[in-house]
Amino acid sequence: MEPTASEIRIDIPPLIRVYQDGRIERLLGTQTVPPGLDPKTNVESKDVVYCQETGQCVRIYVPGTVVTSTQKLPLLVYFHGGRFCIETAFSPTYHNYLNALVSESKIVAVSVDYRRAPEHPIPAAYDDSWTALKWVASHYDGNGPEQWLNRYADFENVYLSGDSAGANIAHHIAIKTSKEKLDGMNLVGMILSHPYFWGKEPVGDEVKNPAVRAKFEGVWRLASPTTSGSDDPLINPIDDQSFGRFLVCKRVLICVAENDILKYRGWYYCEKLKNSGWDGEVEVMEAEGEDHVFHLRNSCCSNAVDKLKKVAES
Template identity: 55%
Template sequence: MESEIAYDFPPMARIYKDGRVERLMGTATVPASLDEKTGVNSKDIVISPESGLSARLYIPKLPGSTGVPRKLSLLVYFHGGGFIIESTQSPAYHNYLNALVSEAEVVVVSVEYRRAPERPLPVAYDDCWAALGWVGFHANGQGPEEWLNLFADLDRVFLSGDSAGANIAHNIAVRHGAEKIDGIGLSGIILVHPFFWGTEPVGSESSEAEVRDRVAAIWKFVSPGSVDGVDDPLMNPGKDPKLSGLGCSRVLVWVAEQDFLKDRGWYYGEVLRKSGWGGEVEVVETKGENHVFHLFYPTCDNAVDMMKRVVAFLDEDKK
């Protein structure tokens, strides 16, 4: 007898009453490798054998080495997928990061955090915080991963992600502002189509009751311990008393015109400016596009423009 469905979140996942999780997308994987097109090299490493926390590392093709390798900015990346689907091994993320590493000449640590519902929030946040702490172990060039010891400049660290990954990047930056990881110089964060929400509608959200109910249901499912629902500060930065302590000086936010999360990205920029935080935030809207379009259509004009502006944001810190 087929088990009854307990939760249905199309097109992402379906969860059955017997506990079985059926992920409907984001399950394809590709191995780490030397990318022939870009010359970018990648490998998978284990950060914590106890928890199973792991990451995929990327380094760009570098000129023939003589003497000490040149140190590069480090980007810590958190993939999206509603905290439920996708992984560091997904073709879309692997291809995107190969391109970004090549264009920006940065080192990337793409974090394989544990996902809901098997590991509900705050596990993903704790995993990503632990990953950043592991990165900090390399500040003196004596850490466990040679690629970071040789190539990563930990005075120029960035956090980024899309959708749920952008939510994670923001919250890790807030936590870093409050707790400070030794050895990490956090320069900026790049939030692409961030997964934020709240009880009170902003922008056009008041006319989208079905969407509002769906987002609230997903958040309750992935974070069953949250007592404030979508007004949890993890989901609604406007409710976070720690927002003014965001632990970096520069923020770049991307929104897409046809994305139902668009108004939340604009709202985030507003509340961050009003919070008393002293840094610079820029919100950029891509016309005619939908949620994470750059992953699905990486060669379209808007995706190429996004890549150029992300690279410029990463490069600005070198000046």
């Protein structure tokens, strides 16, 4: 019997469903909120198109106090998570987090929205993120199209960050900056929160159950249908022989959570980076008793507050 259009072809709860007729149903990360002045943090934000061809935007954040100042502030470029399939830079989850981080850190932040799989499979997310970073870098001499970046961003003091899939993107974009130089942008550091890396062989005490590991690979294959598998360098860059060789920044903070299945990849990243010949400083912060991206779901808990302060200090 032929399948009907309404039948589910791929079901990955609680993230996403794909139907036989190609319809996509996202189960999480579908809400959005507008930019503007946040009364809790006095942080201002606005959306700006960075790619006319695709219509993709960034959301830019500045502390309210900077509007009357000529002081240049460190610049953070942030990539949201969601297994490459869900969430956006405009979701309340990320909007609230960036407002809090900008307020605590006294920085300028650019939160990148990128095209998502499965409608736009990998490498669309990486391509968009690189296009966004090039657009940001075009403001280094104060003559770019966006005045907030011209006036307030210190391009000698740039950081990349992201959570989960966004942390994966941040790593690859950081590596690319060493291969394709961006004039006027000095990448100082990187903050990876609960990075979404994987691999065919377990590391540390990572789960060895074949069914669980197959589920992780299934999510990755949904995002990247042409992938070679769990050891694709995009999802497993850590075992690449050139790992760390092209990382230009000198500081890396990796945040993991005790109950997160991905925490072992974070520790493995730290270990491999230390032994790669890279001459920077890498540190891991582990939150006890917490799970994946807990700081986004429960931003008021003590571990989330501690994590925010640690990131702000970095």
